[in-house]
Amino acid sequence: MLTVKKVLNNNVLIAEHPEYAEVILIGKGLGFGKKPGEEVAGEVAEKFFVLKEEKEQEQYKQLLDYVDEAFIGLMNDVISMIEERFKVRLHEHIHIALTDHLFYAIKRIHQGFDIKNPFLPETELAYPDEFEMAQTIIQHMNQELKINIPEGEIGFVALHIHSALTRRPLQEVNRHTRLISELVGVIESSLGISIDRKDVDYLRLVRHLHHAIERINKEKYEDNQEALKSVLQSEYPVCYNLSWKLIKIMQQALRKTVPDAEAVYLTLHLQRLSKQ
Template structure:
C-alpha cells in the first residue's frame, strides 16, 4: 500500500486493490513519510474509500486549517448513517460535515449559537435523518466533550439530505424542504384540516413530494405518459383534490416558473386524495 498523497501527519491517501482512492488514518501514520513510500499497516486506525477522486484534494485543503479529529468523528457518523439510510451518500459529505462540525464546535466554545430556521420542518419531514443527527451529537460529545444543541442535529440532517441530492450545496436541501413544506401547507389550508402524519398515506405523499421537488431542482424532465382522456377522468373523479393541485401548480408557476405536466398533476391529485380522503369524509 503506497502513499499517493499526504494530507497531514495522521492522514494519507492511498489506493486499494480495486484501484480506488482510499483515505487512511492513524496517529503518526505519515510522519516524515513521502509520496510513493509504503504505509505502515500496523498504524492504521481507520480508512474509507472515496468513489469521487476529486474529494481527497478538498480534504487536503480542509485539513490544512482543521484538525483531523473531526474527520475521524465524521467517518464514524458517515458509517452509522450508511447503516440507517436507504440511499447512498456522496463522498463530499466527509468534507461538508468535517467543515461544519469543526466550525460548530468552535462557535459553541465561544458561546455563539446559531438557530436553524428549518428545525421544525426537518424534525417533522425527515425523521430518520434527524434521528441520525441526534446520534451524531452523542458521537461528537463522546469525542470532544462538547454537547451541541438540536439545531446542529437539524443541520447535520440537512447535510445528509443534500448528500442524496447533489453532494455539495446544502442550499439544495433547504430549497427542497421549503417546497415540500409549502405544498403541505397549501393542502392543509385547502382542506382546512391537519393531516394524519402517522398514516401510511402521509408517508407516501411526503416521499412523493420529496422526489417531485428533487426532480425540479435537478431540472429532470419526464415524458408525458398519461393520455388526455385519463387526465380528464381524474379531474372529474377527484374534483376537490384536483382543485388543490391547481393551487399548488399556481404556487410553483409563480415562485419557480415551474409548469406542471399532466402526469405531475395526476400523481399529485391522487396522492392528495389519498392523504385527505378519510379525514375529509369524517368531517
C-alpha cells in the same frame, strides 16, 4: 504495503491502494518524514477511506488546515457509523461536507449562537431513516465533545446523510425541503388554518409531496385521474383551486411540468386538512 502518493500532514496521507486506487490513510505520526514513492504499511493506519477525485483531495487538504485532528478522527467514526447503518459506502464528498458543516456548527455553539431549523418537521417526515441516524450522531457527538448540540442540527445532518446516500447535491435536497415548507405555508394561509404538525393528515400530505417531487423530477409520473378530477372540481372547488395554486408553485420551483393528476391527490389531502 501501500505506496505514498502525497503527504497531507503528519497524521494523514494519500496512498496508492491495489484495490481502491487512491485512499486516505489516517494514523498518529503516519505521515511524519514520509515522501512520495515510499512504502507504508496499510495496517498501521487507524482509518482509511477512498478519496478518488483530485478536487476532493484538495478540499480535504484545505479542511485539515483549520480542523483539528481529534475532530477529523471523530468525524471518520461518525461516517463509519452511517455506512454501517445503511450497509453502503458513501460518496467520498461527505468526508468534506459533513466535517466542515459540523465543525462550524459546533464553533457557533461555543460562541453562544443558537441553531434554528424551520424545516425540522418536514425533514423528519421526508427522510425518517436519515433523521433517526442523525439523532444517533448528535447524541454520540454530545457525549464525545461534552456539548449540547441543539435539536435543529439533527435536521441539517439528516439532509447531509440523504445527500450522500442518494448522491444528490445538498443544494437540491435543501430546495425540496424548503419547497414543501413553502407549500404548507400557502395551504395554511389560503385555508385560514394552523396545521397540527403531529396530525396524521399532515404527515400524509408531507410524505405525498415528498414522493410527488421525486417522481416529477425523475419524470416517472404517469397517473391519469381525469374522471375523478371533474368530480372533485365540482364537489370541493376551494381545495381544487388551491391544489392548482400549489401545482404552479411546484412547476416554477422544479422547472418541470406537474401532471394534472396531481390536482386530484392534492385536493383529497387538502379536503381532509380543511376539516380542521
